[in-house]
Amino acid sequence: MTLKNVDARGRACPEPVLLTKRAIDQSPERVQVFVDNTTAMENVKRFAVNLGYKVEITKDGQDFVLKISR
């Protein structure tokens, strides 16, 4: 099972969502997304949850890591 990493730090909305979408299209099982602000975290979470994914969020310093899986 491949794990696709998305580094969306420093990207403004809606880019983190669009990058996540591209990653999920390539790797529909598991994607891990790094973002550096709450808006991006909330938006990527909404996007993944709405597609039926489980989202686990951890805070890493200033960053958030979203583990997105089936």
Add this chain to the structure above:
Amino acid sequence: MGLGTSDDAAVYRVSGDKAAILTMDFFPPVVDDPYTFGSIAAANALSDVYAMGGRPVAAMNIVCFPTCLSVDVMRDILRGGADKVMEAGAVLAGGHSIEDDEPKYGLSVMGLVHPDRILTNAAARPGDVLILTKPLGTGILNTAIKADMVDDAGYTKAVETMAYLNADACEAALETGVAGCTDITGFGFLGHACEMADGSGVTLEIWPAQLPVIEESIELAKMGIIPAGAYNNQAFVEGRVRFEEGIKQEVIDIMFDPQTSGGLLISVTEDRADALMKLLKDKCKTPFGMIGRVKKRGKFSIEVKDNTPRYT
């Protein structure tokens, strides 16, 4: 108006029967087309006068513009603004421009109102009915438009909504005889509703299924195409809004979505509500709705009821 109730504009009494309303607003482009941006920015700046029941009489341009862009672009922005000011029946009396990295445009506006007939956001009374005169979702749509994610139909709806003057809605409100009014802009529907609730010392009960919403924004909200402002708005009213169980996340997000040139939120006595709805049907060119009611002050500023079958 005092600052205490966060009203929409400054009011200065000129004489016994005349008060001046003073307001200004400007912002960076929300759409690529300069003329359209100009008309939206102007409609947005003029809105505060309508929110207070006034008539715009004079306006001045506020322009920030970079030297690297063609002057034609600035000319088109100004033309869009000027046409909108003319549509509002006001006079454009000059303005001021400075050089800036990013273009910005807006107006400083003067309006007139009879001092006894000022509409304020502090005049919602228990028993009143709440009416919203433009659909929500323009902030989400603007975010998506920038990423080229909106089709022509959605774009047109968003632009027409934002560029539409609140003049017709204001006229309907004045003709009906209402006292409570505010306009929905950057703080989002719930942010401005909170200001009205706290300013009036009441609780507003909101019926989400009745809210006019630009349909295209619902799917975008579900996708997480939500501007940062929506989250700031939510944080700002933290603890003041109670949501009933079962309200969909995208509906909550749309209620917090910062609006550009949004509609009027009108508080009208129940016996006049039908008359106002009828007048709006004749005059108002955007979708509108009876979206809640005013109750005696409870623990929360806003109670959002779950009656949401309309949006799926």
